[in-house]
Amino acid sequence: MSQVKLKGIDKVFGNTQVLDGVEIDIADGEFMVFVGPSGCGKTTLMRTIAGLERPSAGHVLIDEADVTRAHPAHRGVAMVFQSYALYPHMTVFENIAFGLRLSKKSRSDVDAAVRDVASILQIEPLLERKPSALSGGQRQRVAIGRAIVRDPKVFLFDEPLSNLDAALRVQMRVELIKLHQRLKATMIYVTHDQTEAMTMADRIVVLNGGRVEQLGTPLELYGRPVNRFVAGFIGSPKMNFLEVSASRVDDGGVTVTLPGDVELTVPVDGEGVEVGSALTFGVRPEHVGIRDGVDGPADVRLSAQVDLVEHLGSEILVHAKLFDDYQIEIKSTGHDSVTHDDRLEVAIRTRLCHLFGDDGRALSPLADESTPVTA
Numbered sequence: 370m371s372q373v374k375l376k377g378i379d380k381v382f383g384n385t386q387v388l389d390g391v392e393i394d395i396a397d398g399e400f401m402v403f404v405g406p407s408g409c410g411k412t413t414l415m416r417t418i419a420g421l422e423r424p425s426a427g428h429v430l431i432d433e434a435d436v437t438r439a440h441p442a443h444r445g446v447a448m449v450f451q452s453y454a455l456y457p458h459m460t461v462f463e464n465i466a467f468g469l470r471l472s473k474k475s476r477s478d479v480d481a482a483v484r485d486v487a488s489i490l491q492i493e494p495l496l497e498r499k500p501s502a503l504s505g506g507q508r509q510r511v512a513i514g515r516a517i518v519r520d521p522k523v524f525l526f527d528e529p530l531s532n533l534d535a536a537l538r539v540q541m542r543v544e545l546i547k548l549h550q551r552l553k554a555t556m557i558y559v560t561h562d563q564t565e566a567m568t569m570a571d572r573i574v575v576l577n578g579g580r581v582e583q584l585g586t587p588l589e590l591y592g593r594p595v596n597r598f599v600a601g602f603i604g605s606p607k608m609n610f611l612e613v614s615a616s617r618v619d620d621g622g623v624t625v626t627l628p629g630d631v632e633l634t635v636p637v638d639g640e641g642v643e644v645g646s647a648l649t650f651g652v653r654p655e656h657v658g659i660r661d662g663v664d665g666p667a668d669v670r671l672s673a674q675v676d677l678v679e680h681l682g683s684e685i686l687v688h689a690k691l692f693d694d695y696q697i698e699i700k701s702t703g704h705d706s707v708t709h710d711d712r713l714e715v716a717i718r719t720r721l722c723h724l725f726g727d728d729g730r731a732l733s734p735l736a737d738e739s740t741p742v743t744a
């Protein structure tokens with residue numbers, strides 16, 4: 370168990386700055402998830418923690434010890450990559466034991482450690498097989514076993530499940546959560562998968578262009594994104610955005626005029642906003658109701674023309690146009706009857722709406738408004 374501190378980490382490759390002043394404190398035993406668009410620096414940051422990459426500036430601390438210049442083998446960190454290369458000519462047992470043999474442990478200690486790990490991961494019956502005789506999920510478990518057996522202080526997982534099919538991902542996700550609960554180890558996990566990030570993380574770091582955009586619990590990021598980037602990145606399908614302008618600013622919040630001349634007052638702090646200021650209005654697809662009663666009372670109703678309906682089983686995803694022009698997505702349950710070409714009345718509750726300034730920053734909710742994170 371260990372804390373990890375990243376202090377002012379910069380990384381420059383040639384003349385490209387890949388990491389820019391990254392400051393992250395990871396608590397002992399925490400499950401921290403890194404998310405962000407492709408190329409934003411997630412793998413580079415993981416490699417920096419592991420010691421496979423040296424930062425251009427800044428420090429990596431593990432348990433208060435500065436390991437910035439320490440060899441990877443001396444950091445007590447184990448990394449599991451997306452493409453986990455198992456040794457094809459070795460059995461599962463030998464693959465897991467390999468690192469321990471290098472550490473010159475006794476044969477019986479190695480044997481006991483491998484069997485213990487195999488039992489945690491439920492791969493005991495596979496120990497004598499070669500990797501070619503395993504499924505993708507089983508191979509992934511062996512790769513994780515290789516990390517666990519070294520009893521690292523910190524686990525680094527870089528998209529470890531992305532090669533697996535959907536069902537196996539869900540199964541492995543649950544197994545990793547259980548593993549974390551059992552080992553109580555510090556884990557840092559990179560994923561592109563929203564569900565993994567939301568369900569596995571104690572806290573999430575959203576990276577963009579090598580910078581930390583926001584660090585918080587899954588529900589903080591979902592309910593109170595600090596800027597438009599985080600608002601659009603966390604949540605699936607992504608938040609709807611409409612360009613609007615402010616028509617009134619007072620104690621009740623900021624009133625904006627949506628296309629179609631509909632006015633709507635969002636209970637946010639209007640500091641720095643003037644009448645006429647350009648703002649971005651945001652509302653999540655699951656916070657747009659299709660009618661009163663089912664999705665709760667509305668503050669504003671808008672007419673929308675349905676373009677397309679996707680049936681997801683328990684819910685539907687409606688692609689519609691507001692005021693003939695503005696694309697909006699609505700996620701809803703219990704409206705199987707909505708079809709292509711319908712005209713709908715959609716319901717919006719202002720306390721579930723967000724406003725962003727022209728610099729992208731979110732206007733903060735008014736002090737007496739506790740914005741609920743779900744509808």
Ligand SMILES: Nc1ncnc2c1ncn2[C@@H]1O[C@H](COP(=O)(O)OP(=O)(O)OP(=O)(O)O)[C@@H](O)[C@H]1O
Pocket residue numbers: 382383387405406407408409410411412413414
């Ligand atoms: N050794 C290197 N030399 C030069 N540029 C590099 C090197 N390694 C990574 N980069 C660049 O650094 C940036 C960040 O790469 P990184 O692999 O950390 O992104 P990522 O967030 O992990 O992306 P993905 O989600 O696609 O895995 C990219 O623009 C990449 O091209």
Ligand SMILES: [Mg+2]
Pocket residue numbers: 411412413527
């Ligand atoms: Mg990567």
